[in-house]
Amino acid sequence: MKKLSFLLLACSFFTLSAQQIQSPSKEIQVEFSLSPEGEPIYQVNYKGKEVIKASKLGVSLKEDTSLTNGFSLVNKEETSVDETWDPVLGEQSTIRNRYNQVSFHLLQKEINRKLDIVFKVYDEGVAFRYEFPKEEAVRYFIVSDENTEFNLTGDHKTFWIPGDYDSQEYVYSETKLSEIDNSKLDSNNGIALKSIESNYRVQSPLMMKSADGLYINIFEAAVVNYPVMHLNVNIENFQLSSHLVPNAIGDKAYLRTPSVTPWRTIMVSDDARDIVSSKMILNLNEPNKIDDTSWIKPMKYIGIWWEMHVGKSTWDFAGSQNAQNAASKDLIPSGKHGATTENTKSYIDFAAKHGFDGVLVEGWNVGWEDWFGNWKEDVFDFTTPYPDFDIKEISEYAKSKGVKMIMHHETSGSVANYERHLDRAFDLMKKYDYPAVKSGYVGKIIPRGEYHDGQTMVNHFNFVAERAADYKIMVNSHESVRPTGYSRTYPNYIAAEAARGNEFNAWSSGNDPKHETILPFTRLLGGAMDYTPGIFEIKMDIYDPSKTEQVHTTLAKQLALYVTMYSPLQMAADLPENYERYLDAFQFIKDVPADWQESIYLEAEPGDYLTIARKDKNSESWFLGAITDENSRKTEIKLDFLSPGKKYKAIIYQDGKDADWKANPKSYSIKEQTVTSKSKLKISLAAGGGTAISIVPFN
Structure with a gap:
């Protein structure tokens, strides 16, 4: 029209x-x-x-x-x-x-x-x-x-x-x-x-x-x-x-x-x-410039990523303290490398078992021993795997399980080097059937003296999306400029980070409880964010008793983020073994879609709370997410967006009565009830908490 x-x-x-x-x-x-x-x-x-x-x-x-x-x-x-x-x-x-x-x-x-x-x-x-x-x-x-x-x-x-x-x-x-x-x-x-x-x-x-x-x-x-x-x-x-x-x-x-x-x-x-x-x-952006978009699809994925942030494994093969030449074939393994063939296969098995589309592997390629802080031009070539990562065997194994692999390209800020290698890197992805790439830009930019937010880098990020489209590859950029709607023009630019993500909770002062109530009013206005939600083991002392860091939410809020933090590329970011301990709560992550037919913003106040209902693009099911800041909150939600005359099963994943983001973050409960368009749901959110609801029509 x-x-x-x-x-x-x-x-x-x-x-x-x-x-x-x-x-x-x-x-x-x-x-x-x-x-x-x-x-x-x-x-x-x-x-x-x-x-x-x-x-x-x-x-x-x-x-x-x-x-x-x-x-x-x-x-x-x-x-x-x-x-x-x-x-x-x-x-x-x-x-x-x-x-x-x-x-x-x-x-x-x-x-x-x-x-x-x-x-x-x-x-x-x-x-x-x-x-x-x-x-x-x-x-x-x-x-x-x-x-x-x-x-x-x-x-x-x-x-x-x-x-x-x-x-x-x-x-x-x-x-x-x-x-x-x-x-x-x-x-x-x-x-x-x-x-x-x-x-x-x-x-x-x-x-x-x-x-x-x-x-x-x-x-x-x-x-x-x-x-x-x-x-x-x-x-x-x-x-x-x-x-x-x-x-x-x-x-x-x-x-x-x-x-x-x-x-x-x-x-x-x-x-x-x-x-x-x-x-x-x-x-305000130009219309889609890609004629055939059939290959651009939403993805839910898991990956070898969080285990590095919590100290279970490392990106590097030989140990960065050794300062060995990353291009050498004589690297001595440290024994903590995460991106091994065996470990990757275990993630593929978990993805196949639980219906996930993809597996991301970071640290698969040589260069991580000497990658950060040296303003080095040629850290990575984006094509050479470490000796314990068999890219051909992994690709064949993933294909046999019906799982797609997601490539990782960390540039270490050496943008000129990445552009020199870009076509060879994309050729490798096509050879082994990787449909998407997560790119990273940690560190000072090369060409030296340029900034992440300058014209040179804006042109680079847009160029990578355009060149990836030629290869029918989707792009998820991290440490890039924040999106300003370019995904309309190149919809293969499926997501970006470009804000403070969930990983900061693992090793810094973290993200305060109001953080996720502000991002939808700021960063997400320009495009989807790969926020990497879904952390169930909230406190980092589970990995090291001396650690005091933690995720500043309840477990139920981590579920709600799959609705409130829009992205067609959604990661279940925690370790597979952690999900195995909470399979009843994990079910929501398995069920929630990543692409939508309709979205209704029911309640909103920046820095305080947000409640969104979204309809699955491919079914009549709805999913609702409600989050709050450091203050507990009670609210009542009308379900008048549901189709009149239909009955639905609502599965409600909510904070436990004693839940609190700091004192008792893993307390949650799950209940079911029948609802219609005339129903109202009373929701209680703990401090730093949330509620996630799947609403599925009865056959």
């Missing part, structure tokens, strides 16, 4: 008074104007309330006239779009894309320089970007800064992580905007590489709540051939301004005409559910 109307207003140069653009519902209004100095200015209102005060727009160019003032309006174009599209994988089978658009064509008369500013206004928010039209006189140029302002109306409650050029793996701080200060962050956060250059810079997406109950989120969409946008914070004036991550010599972006910037987005609502359920970021 697509409805399109088009209007072109062309005229000679004229002074631009405030031009108003409304959302289809008319609840959101944008005003755009030019100041007496020809500066582009916009402001945003929601239901009559000011959300963004008058704020300037513009782009500064290196060794050229900045595109910040002196503008006149040449013409404008108005368009309304109402269409639907079907994602290959997603939270719902059909997505509506409905907005009103105005393109303002501006000209700096004195030098005859053009700039277009395009606004799209949705019912859930506003998006705008800069477009550089084709100009024969100006073909190549360098962006030195982007002068985009977001002037806020007050000292909002803010959920933020620092503006680190190399990592998003932080616990979210929840403070007033005026209290943002990176110097006060926890130093025991487990992050090895930090690149923070200002105490008053944060990353987007930035989630906020105003004193009068407005939920506001500032983010970006369709980051292609451009650096990531961070936000400078003026804590006195409550002003945010764009900050583009620089490259090794301080430039921000190399562009040529015609080209466009990413969309800058402002979501706003008086209902938090509208923010967390928004598909605006996906809608």
